[in-house]
Amino acid sequence: MDKVVRSAADAVADVGDNASLAVGGFGLCGIPSVLIQALLDKGVSGLDVTSNNCGVDEWGLGLLLRERRITRMTSSYVGENKEFARQYLSGELEVELTPQGTLAERLRAGGTGIPAFFTRTGVGTQVADGGVPWKYDAEGNVAVASPPKEVREFDGLDYVLERAIVCDFGLVRAWKGDRHGNLVFRESARNFNPLCAMSGRVTVAEVEELVEPGDLAPDEVHLPGIFVQRVVPLTAEQAADKRIERRTVRQKGA
Template structure:
């Protein structure tokens, strides 16, 4: 019985081998903190393309999900923040990438809701803006004109206040970074690296975890995420967090 519940895989390449062209993939992390960098690198080598990626941002130029952007593997992005990723902005404005902007809190709840079988929910975030009313550029033509606008969303009044309907997200795959995992899939995240990772784990129909450490068992009262949401675990060892913007202040003479 113990081996049947063992969710570890020996190879990071095997962990992502069945991610197919056109798949939707939810990816944990915020900026460069808590991103499943090794899984992203393995997916890049695997070669799946035409991907829909659901993530707060798409890494930076040359790091994290920015690598998949460089290789033109992402066709649609659902996220909150372009940030300082110049290639992300370039592909969006040149018509190579479709972008669906979503407020950060709404994105987290859409992922969590999808993983918990909740098809949609109402929120005040975005009420009175183009997010709810439609008209945000989702895709451009090469000449800079808009090829596709976002559509209006359903709204409803509760207790004399207007709310907008947001749909839950159920991704084909979820890619997650964890500090510790046991063989049953129970996870512990380290400090702010928890960020979107638990919600991504819930959202994925197949959730793949890169863990820094594997332990025999995590007590149920200590687990940040129960193993029911995890399908595969690969151990990658300690991971360093990249620096998104390095600022150096010169010392006064």
């Protein structure tokens, strides 16, 4: 039951080339930055990554992207990452853009054993009809486009069928966690982290504070340990290293 591993490097030792990853976080909030760095150091490539976004140019998943370690992204947001946009538009990266709520539900469905579901989101658009550019060629032509999806009528309304997402590995960051893998996420860091943890066949959690089994009240656990296979306790320095995507301030007294 003790799922604690010695280091982030040990925790991702079996992540190989061409693995699929579900990576938690939103922007730079709640991202598993230590595990991402461990993957960068390991040198794996050809990664197929599902995450709300791809970090920024110099942090988070942006580090793997910069080194050409990621070949495909399933995301809902390009955000502040200029290299992400450049690689996509130049044909170096395949990108499946997915509505944010749909992406969240696809991850949750994958973790609960639901193979697919119907949703109103995307009906009447290229999300359902197909044709969304997934990959361009070097000349800017569409090389790979999204296929059409099944649309079915329920109670007089059309719904589009969306497939669940299951990945080889889930990588997440938690505020607190115990040795059994029970996790607590702090405020807005409880975004895509529980969902990405659920969708991974093997899930690794880096935790800012490791506690003993029984220290977490059952009612405060956001993700039960059954979804987590490995726990990496962070040092105080690692836990404090949190970046801000875009700092906005005003002059004092303004």
